[in-house]
Amino acid sequence: MRLLVTGGTGFIGSHFIQRAIGEGNDVICLRRSGSIPKISLTKQPKWIDGEYEDDFQDSFRNADLLVHIASHSTNYPYDTLENCLLHNVTRPLAFLQNAKINGIQNFIIIGSGFEYGLSGENFKFIPTDAPLLPQVTYSVSKAVGSLVFAQWALQNKLKLKYLRLFHVFGEGEDESRLWPSLKRAASNGDDFKLTSGEQIRDFTNVSEIAKKILSEVKEFNVNAGETQIKNIGSNNPQSVKDFSEYWWDHWKAVGKLHFGAKPYRDDEVMRFVPDLTNSK
Numbered sequence: 001m002r003l004l005v006t007g008g009t010g011f012i013g014s015h016f017i018q019r020a021i022g023e024g025n026d027v028i029c030l031r032r033s034g035s036i037p038k039i040s041l042t043k044q045p046k047w048i049d050g051e052y053e054d055d056f057q058d059s060f061r062n063a064d065l066l067v068h069i070a071s072h073s074t075n076y077p078y079d080t081l082e083n084c085l086l087h088n089v090t091r092p093l094a095f096l097q098n099a100k101i102n103g104i105q106n107f108i109i110i111g112s113g114f115e116y117g118l119s120g121e122n123f124k125f126i127p128t129d130a131p132l133l134p135q136v137t138y139s140v141s142k143a144v145g146s147l148v149f150a151q152w153a154l155q156n157k158l159k160l161k162y163l164r165l166f167h168v169f170g171e172g173e174d175e176s177r178l179w180p181s182l183k184r185a186a187s188n189g190d191d192f193k194l195t196s197g198e199q200i201r202d203f204t205n206v207s208e209i210a211k212k213i214l215s216e217v218k219e220f221n222v223n224a225g226e227t228q229i230k231n232i233g234s235n236n237p238q239s240v241k242d243f244s245e246y247w248w249d250h251w252k253a254v255g256k257l258h259f260g261a262k263p264y265r266d267d268e269v270m271r272f273v274p275d276l277t278n279s280k
Contacts, residue, residue: 002026003217004063004104006095007070008045009035011172012110012165015210016069017045023214028059030070038172052095060102065217068092068109073138075174084141089148096152106159106220108213111146113166113202113231113274114139118267125275128164128229135267150227159222163213166233166274170206182244186253193261197241200271204234231274 003020007013008029014037020027027045030052048059072087073079079087096107116126117134132143146162153160169179185192204212212232222228241259248257 001064001217002062003028004059004066004099005029005045006066006068006092007110008047009037010069010071011038011174012168012206012209012213013069014038014041014172015170015206016067016213018042019207019210019214020217021045028063030056030059052091056098057102060099060104063099063104065106065108065220066096066099066104067213067217068096068107069213071110071112071138071142074112075176076136078137081137081140084137085144088138088141089145092145093148093152096149100156100158105224106222107149107153108161108163108216108220109145109149110213111162111164112139112142113164113233113272115143115146115164116272117143118269120269120272123275124271125273126231127275128231146229150229153227154225157224159220159224160227161216161220161222162227162229163216163232164229164274165204165209166202166231166272167204168206168209169203172206178240178244179247182247183251185255186248186251189254191255191258192244192248193258194240194244195262195264196260197239197244198270199240199264199268200237200273201240201243202233202235202237202273203243204232208234231276233274233276235276237271237273 003025005017008017009031017027018041021043029045030048033049073084115132115134116130119130119133120126123130134140134143173180
């Protein structure tokens with residue numbers, strides 16, 4: 001299969017193209033000039049340096065499916081709402097439209113479980129039709145994008161899967177996130193301060209996420225004009241405390257975990273777990 005991919009140098013995108021190429025797919029990746037993958041790739045895709053607005057007509061030709069993974073301002077401190085909307089909605093829509101004009105009919109767009117935001121307080125397992133109540137500029141822009149892209153697919157009779165990912169961790173993750181921070185402290189022999197760790201989350205290793213996205217590529221059974229929305233996760237809810245203790249023991253850390261040393265955020269959603277059985 002010939003795949004056109006955005007975000008191939010990012011955390012999730014790097015792992016996805018590694019797996020996609022490893023399984024024999026022809027992968028073409030759009031990247032900004034000078035951008036380097038978050039992990040070392042065993043085989044390189046065909047890289048195309050440029051921006052969304054450039055002319056990629058030759059690259060679009062004969063592509064079976066476009067996988068849009070690129071996202072702007074995914075980690076704290078988040079960019080302004082205006083910039084998040086520009087880079088997560090307006091510019092990608094123009095790129096997708098160009099792909100459509102040049103013959104691509106099948107699309108997978110990667111969203112975020114954080115689009116549900118405060119809905120996590122109302123559901124033991126968050127369904128795909130839960131209200132979108134995002135809390136920060138990044139997730140607001142992703143929620144807006146999910147509505148815009150679904151309408152675009154409907155109007156143009158295109159086939160779209162929209163995948164909302166929950167709590168991805170692993171190699172290549174931003175150093176400010178929990179798992180890399182834990183790993184760094186363990187490696188340095190330091191203690192590590194956390195909240196009490198009672199938050200329940202659905203953590204999934206990025207290698208498994210890449211496998212799940214590729215599975216959605218292989219099983220692309222979507223009708224023209226339809227958007228299938230799916231939650232993607234591990235189906236293994238656990239507390240932040242249990243998650244942290246597991247990896248601390250796994251790395252044989254000599255320091256101590258200090259639970260309760262940090263306060264919860266004022267807007268902390270204590271349980272944030274996807275329903276993985278429900279899609280629309």
